[in-house]
Amino acid sequence: MTSDITLFVNPAAGRGRGSRAVRPAAAVLRAAGFSVRTVLGHDAPDALRRAREAVAGGTGALIAVGGDGMVSLALRAVAGTPTPLGVIAAGTGNDFARTAGLPVRDPAAAAAIAARSLKGDGGRPVDLGRVGDTWFGTVLASGFDSRVNDRGNRMRFPTGRLRYDAALLAELAALRPIPYRLRLDDGPEQHIEATLVAVGNGRSYGGGMRICADARLDDGLFDVTVVGPCRRTTLLRVFPRVYRGTHLTHPAVTTHRATTVTIEADGITGYADGEPLGALPLTAETVPAAVRLLGAR
Template identity: 80%
Template sequence: MTSDLTLFVNPTAGRGRGTRAAGPAARVLRDAGYSVRTVLGTDAPDALRRAREAVAGGTGALVAVGGDGLVSLALQAVAGTDVPLGVVAVGTGNDFARAVGLPVRDPEAAARLIARSLKEDGGRPLDLGRTGGGTWFGTVLASGLDSRVNDRGNRMRLPAGRFRYDLALLAELAALRTVPYRLRLDDGPVREVEATLIAVGNTDAYGGGMRMCAGARADDGLFGVTVVGPCSRTTLLRVFPRVYRGTHLTHPAVTVLSAARVTLEAPGVTGYADGEPLGPLPVTAETVPGAVRVLGAS
């Protein structure tokens, strides 16, 4: 493997933590014997183009320095290739890093783990989700109430972290409604489902630690599918705190399913994957086993 590595940096992640983390991470990697170059990009499309150029050019690893948004971009560049992904998680939510056992907001520890993994095992193969439109995702595909909360939370500048999504949820509860879904799992029949939301998890959490798909794993070739049926605002407010522990799955309004391929249809609903908008449903997502090698993942 080449000793040339590429740092893929989001300078705005975590209110500037991306920029501040790049230096210490690069120093650790250079001390470990690697040559490091940095890719920034003027915007997301430009950054992705540069990341893909680095991957096509044979970089030894693409190391994402930022949050879940940057990891999502990095996945578009490395998924299905031989180039491993390193993650220096310094964003707001860091759900992907937590799900695969990586350090959070400790760039030097993350870089040491990346260097050791490059030398010892080349990274752990993990599953990714892929939509019919070709978008890869590492955490959760959200739809319904959670996609509307995601949309509102992404527009909010304050507060930081999980509290932003808590406030966004409270705002969206004012317009709470169920959605008539058409849900298909693998090659099974189409199910007509009235639901508040349906979340499709490659891993368990999104939105800064909301374990909506608790139990979903990125190494079993299956999605965890969480269906929240009709329920009142009072019930949602009472049950919502349990989502951070994953204990909401035992509530009678919640159904847990699993499948390797999921199709969702619903009128007027936008899908989100890894916190990024996919566009209006319908969407089909499938698991791709071993689609990415993640350096230092446990």
């Protein structure tokens, strides 16, 4: 194991928490005997290029400092390589870190765990999802939730969390079932109407919404949550249960497990790790032990 490791930083994550997390994280890693270099990028493609260069150059670990968007970029750099991934969760949602049992918004504690893991087991193998050449660690979202993201991304006002809330209310007013074509592994194509279909490598998205509450990072399977057609009043009643994962017992919700999932629906964008993947149809496959994750439980 080389003692040279790389902090892969989004300084803007969590309204500046990413930038503030670098110093305590680096101090802990250096105190543990590691040589630390920091990699930033002018934009996402530039950051990914720099991360891949660090991995190709033999860095002992790539440690993402930021939120799920930064972790998603880091996964693209390390997936399928021997380079382990560490996570200093300093973003808004931090769902990948939550699922892995890593500290959230405590950079010193997260760095200490990464250092112990590097000196010990070298990280635990965990699964990832893959759509084409894009990897994801948490959830592939499609339907009502992705429409909220689409609308929020188009809005100029309001800003911040209020923009998401405004987009949510607008999509709720326009709520209607979506005709899906869904295929699980080699099974038959299912024609269903649903409010959303979520494909989970991890349990949660959106900062703790446990949409695929029983998903595990090491079982080689996706958990697929299908929310059937709902009235607005039903969705409003069920929605708070998503944070506890108890929505899975509602009659409108069905769950499945599969290694490959193909989703088709007209006019729907797929999002994974909160980032747009593109319009459906999309096929996601689970890749067991695709990355070694430092400190995962």
